[in-house]
Amino acid sequence: MTPNLRLQARFIVATAAIVLVMSAMQYFLQQRLYESNTQTLTTELAQNTEQSLTNQLQLRGMSLARFLTESLFDPMYTNNLDAVYRLLLPVMSQHEVRMVNVVDNHGLIFHDGTSTLESFGLRHPNRAAIRYALENNKPFIDRSDNRLRIAMPIQQAQVVLGVVYLEMGLDNLKHDIASNQRLLEQVKYAENQQLQLTHGMVTIASFLIGIVLSYLVGRSLTKPIRQLIQHISLTGDGRFESIEHERKDDEISDLVHAFNIMGEKINRRTEDIKFMAFHDSLTLLPNRTLFVKHVSEQIASPETTSLLVCFIDLDEFKQVNDTFGHDAGDALLIEIGRRLKNALISPELCSFNEEDACMVGRVGGDEFLICVPNISRHGANKMAHHILKLLNEPIQVDSEKVIVGSSIGFASYPECGTNALQLIKSADIAMYDAKSQGKNTFSFFNQEMNRKLLERTDIERELRRSLENLHQFELYYQPKIDVRSNRLIGAEALIRWNHPERGIISPDRFIPIAEDSLMILEIGQHIIETATKQLHSWKGLISDDFHIAINLSAKQICRQDLVGIFNAQIDKYQLNAKQLHVEVTEHQLMYDINTASRVLNNLSGLGIEVWLDDFGTGYSSLSYLREFRFDGVKIERSFIVDSAHNDFDKPLVNGIVSLANSLNIGTVAEGVETKEQVDFIMEIGCQAAQGYLFDKPLPSHLFAQHWLTNLIVGEWGLSEPAPQKENQVECDVSITN
Structure with a gap:
C-alpha cells in the first residue's frame, strides 16, 4: 500500500505539480493572450476613435464652409458687409471655430468675422490655402499645428467671387481622445484584476474547467470592446447610434455611456447645421436653396397642374434701417415673414390654398419668395391684393409705427418657366416692372418684360464699351434768350449718344442705366470737359456774359470731386467761372441733402452759378429755395405750355416769377414754343427763355453757325411753325434713382 500511496502521493504530487505547472503556464499564457488582445483592441479603438472624431470635425468644418459659400455669394456680389457679418455670426459661435475669414478673389480679406473689420483689405496670411482654392476651384484642407484649416471657393454658375477660410481648433478633439484613452486604461486595469481572480477559482476547480472558463471570460471581457469598435466605425458615415450594454455598474458601461452622450451631441449639432444650411438665420424661413428644391419638387409632382412663384421686395426697408437701426430692421423682417406665412393660411385665400405645398422663403435682405401650386389668375390677383394690404398695415418699430410697402412680381408655371430658377428669375423681372410703376403694386411676368430686360442688358454692354471711346457722347446746345433784349445769353448742354452702328440712341434709354x-x-466728367473745351473754343465768338449750363446727376454730386474737376478745367482753359452754370433738380438734392449743400456751396465759391431745374414739380421746392443759395430757377415746361390755355397755370407761373424776383434770383422759362408764351413771360417779368420757338438742340458747329454769328434774335413771330420735336429729349443726366 505504501508504494501505492507513495506512487499515489507521487502521482498526486506529480499531478499537483503538473496542475501547478499547467496552471502557471495557463496563467502566463492567459495573461499574455489577454494583454495582447486588449492592447490590440484598445489601440484599434483609440485609432478608430481619433480617426472618427477627426473625420467628424472635418465634416462639420466642410459643412460650415459649404453653408457659408452658398449663402455669401449674393451679399459678397453686392458688397453687403452687414449681410456677410450676419451670416458669419452663427458660425463664429461654434466653440470649435477659431477663425472665419471671407477673402475676395485677389487674396484680400473681405470680412474677418468681427464687427470692426480690422483686417479688411489686408492680404490673408495663409496665401497658399487661398491660392490653392482659387486656382484649383476646390477646397483646401490641412490639419497641422493643432488646427484644422479649410479654404473653400465662393462660386455660383462658374463665377468665383472669393474664398471662405475656416480654422477649427483640435483642443477639444484631443481632450476627447485623451479622455477615451484614460477610460480604456481603467477598463484594462479593472479587467486584469478580475482575470487573476478568475484564474485562482479555475485552478481550484479543475484545469479543464479553468480553460473553458478562461476562454468564456476572455470572450465576455472583449465583447463590449468589440461592440464599441463596431459602432465607432459607423461614425465615419455620420451615423451615431446608441450602444446597449447589459452591465450597468462597470467601467465599460461608463465608456459606453460617454460614447452615447457624445453621439447625441454630435447628432444635435449636425441637425443644427443642416437647418442652418437650408433656412434663413433671422426669420427661420426657408432660404433660396430650400425654396428652389421645394419648387422643383412641386413641378415634378403629378398633382401640380400649375404653380405660381411670387417675388416680393420691400419698398422702404432701407429708410427703416437708416432711421431706426439694424436691430429694428431685423425685427421688421421677422414680422414681415410672419405676416407672409399667415397670408397663405388666411380665410381670404383658403379656397385655393394648399398649405403643405405652399412655401414662404427669404432670399435676400428685403426680398421674399412665395410658392403656391394650383392657383388661378383670379386667385393670384386676390393673393396680391391681400399681401399688399397686410404689408401696408403699420408695424411697431421702437416707439413708432411704420408702413413698409412692397413691389410684387408673379411668374406662373409653365407659361413663364419650366424650372424653379426660370420662374424665380421671371418673377424677379416682374417685380422690377412693378417697382417701375411707382412701387406698392404688383405685376405679372410677360415676354415684353424679358425683351426690355434683354434690351437693357444690351444697352448696358454697349454703354460699357463706349467708355473706351467717350467721343461717342456728343453735346448738343439749345440757346437761351434774354426776352427783354432779344439777345443770346447762353446755351444748355444736352448729351446725345452717337453709336457707331446704331446711330443716335435716345438719352432716356441709356441715362437711367448709366x-x-x-x-x-x-460720362458726366466727359460732359464737363467737353463743355468747357467748347466754351474756350468759342471765346472769340461770344460775349463775356455768355454761359453754358451743364446738368449734374445725383451720383456726380455725392460721389465725384466736382469742385476739383471744374477747377482743373477752369485753370486749363483760363475760363471765367461765371460763364459756367450747373443745373440740379429737386430729386438730386433729396439723394443726400448734406452732401449736396456742401458741394453746391463749394461750386458757388468758384464763381459757378447754381440753378434749380424743373422748379415747381417737386414736393418741397420752396423749402429748397430757403435751404440752398440758388442763382436762379428754371420753370418746368409743362407750366409754360399749359399757361396759354389754362387759367390755373398762369397765376402759378406768375407767382414763381414774382417769388424769384423778390429773392433777386434769375428765371428761365423752359419749353417756349409760341409768341403768346413769350408775351406772357415778358409780361410777368421772367428774364429768359429757351425752347423750340427759338431753336432745337444743335451740334456745336451748327449752333455756332446759326447763333454765334448773330447774337441778336429776330422778331418773335415765326413765318413757319416750330420745328418738329422728334429729337426733343433733353437729357439732363439727372434720372430718378
Missing part, C-alpha cells in the same frame, strides 16, 4: 451702374460718373 445712373444705376455708376457709369454716369465717367
Whole structure:
C-alpha cells in the first residue's frame, strides 16, 4: 500500500505539480493572450476613435464652409458687409471655430468675422490655402499645428467671387481622445484584476474547467470592446447610434455611456447645421436653396397642374434701417415673414390654398419668395391684393409705427418657366416692372418684360464699351434768350449718344442705366470737359456774359470731386467761372441733402452759378429755395405750355416769377414754343427763355453757325411753325434713382 500511496502521493504530487505547472503556464499564457488582445483592441479603438472624431470635425468644418459659400455669394456680389457679418455670426459661435475669414478673389480679406473689420483689405496670411482654392476651384484642407484649416471657393454658375477660410481648433478633439484613452486604461486595469481572480477559482476547480472558463471570460471581457469598435466605425458615415450594454455598474458601461452622450451631441449639432444650411438665420424661413428644391419638387409632382412663384421686395426697408437701426430692421423682417406665412393660411385665400405645398422663403435682405401650386389668375390677383394690404398695415418699430410697402412680381408655371430658377428669375423681372410703376403694386411676368430686360442688358454692354471711346457722347446746345433784349445769353448742354452702328440712341434709354451702374460718373466728367473745351473754343465768338449750363446727376454730386474737376478745367482753359452754370433738380438734392449743400456751396465759391431745374414739380421746392443759395430757377415746361390755355397755370407761373424776383434770383422759362408764351413771360417779368420757338438742340458747329454769328434774335413771330420735336429729349443726366 505504501508504494501505492507513495506512487499515489507521487502521482498526486506529480499531478499537483503538473496542475501547478499547467496552471502557471495557463496563467502566463492567459495573461499574455489577454494583454495582447486588449492592447490590440484598445489601440484599434483609440485609432478608430481619433480617426472618427477627426473625420467628424472635418465634416462639420466642410459643412460650415459649404453653408457659408452658398449663402455669401449674393451679399459678397453686392458688397453687403452687414449681410456677410450676419451670416458669419452663427458660425463664429461654434466653440470649435477659431477663425472665419471671407477673402475676395485677389487674396484680400473681405470680412474677418468681427464687427470692426480690422483686417479688411489686408492680404490673408495663409496665401497658399487661398491660392490653392482659387486656382484649383476646390477646397483646401490641412490639419497641422493643432488646427484644422479649410479654404473653400465662393462660386455660383462658374463665377468665383472669393474664398471662405475656416480654422477649427483640435483642443477639444484631443481632450476627447485623451479622455477615451484614460477610460480604456481603467477598463484594462479593472479587467486584469478580475482575470487573476478568475484564474485562482479555475485552478481550484479543475484545469479543464479553468480553460473553458478562461476562454468564456476572455470572450465576455472583449465583447463590449468589440461592440464599441463596431459602432465607432459607423461614425465615419455620420451615423451615431446608441450602444446597449447589459452591465450597468462597470467601467465599460461608463465608456459606453460617454460614447452615447457624445453621439447625441454630435447628432444635435449636425441637425443644427443642416437647418442652418437650408433656412434663413433671422426669420427661420426657408432660404433660396430650400425654396428652389421645394419648387422643383412641386413641378415634378403629378398633382401640380400649375404653380405660381411670387417675388416680393420691400419698398422702404432701407429708410427703416437708416432711421431706426439694424436691430429694428431685423425685427421688421421677422414680422414681415410672419405676416407672409399667415397670408397663405388666411380665410381670404383658403379656397385655393394648399398649405403643405405652399412655401414662404427669404432670399435676400428685403426680398421674399412665395410658392403656391394650383392657383388661378383670379386667385393670384386676390393673393396680391391681400399681401399688399397686410404689408401696408403699420408695424411697431421702437416707439413708432411704420408702413413698409412692397413691389410684387408673379411668374406662373409653365407659361413663364419650366424650372424653379426660370420662374424665380421671371418673377424677379416682374417685380422690377412693378417697382417701375411707382412701387406698392404688383405685376405679372410677360415676354415684353424679358425683351426690355434683354434690351437693357444690351444697352448696358454697349454703354460699357463706349467708355473706351467717350467721343461717342456728343453735346448738343439749345440757346437761351434774354426776352427783354432779344439777345443770346447762353446755351444748355444736352448729351446725345452717337453709336457707331446704331446711330443716335435716345438719352432716356441709356441715362437711367448709366445712373444705376455708376457709369454716369465717367460720362458726366466727359460732359464737363467737353463743355468747357467748347466754351474756350468759342471765346472769340461770344460775349463775356455768355454761359453754358451743364446738368449734374445725383451720383456726380455725392460721389465725384466736382469742385476739383471744374477747377482743373477752369485753370486749363483760363475760363471765367461765371460763364459756367450747373443745373440740379429737386430729386438730386433729396439723394443726400448734406452732401449736396456742401458741394453746391463749394461750386458757388468758384464763381459757378447754381440753378434749380424743373422748379415747381417737386414736393418741397420752396423749402429748397430757403435751404440752398440758388442763382436762379428754371420753370418746368409743362407750366409754360399749359399757361396759354389754362387759367390755373398762369397765376402759378406768375407767382414763381414774382417769388424769384423778390429773392433777386434769375428765371428761365423752359419749353417756349409760341409768341403768346413769350408775351406772357415778358409780361410777368421772367428774364429768359429757351425752347423750340427759338431753336432745337444743335451740334456745336451748327449752333455756332446759326447763333454765334448773330447774337441778336429776330422778331418773335415765326413765318413757319416750330420745328418738329422728334429729337426733343433733353437729357439732363439727372434720372430718378
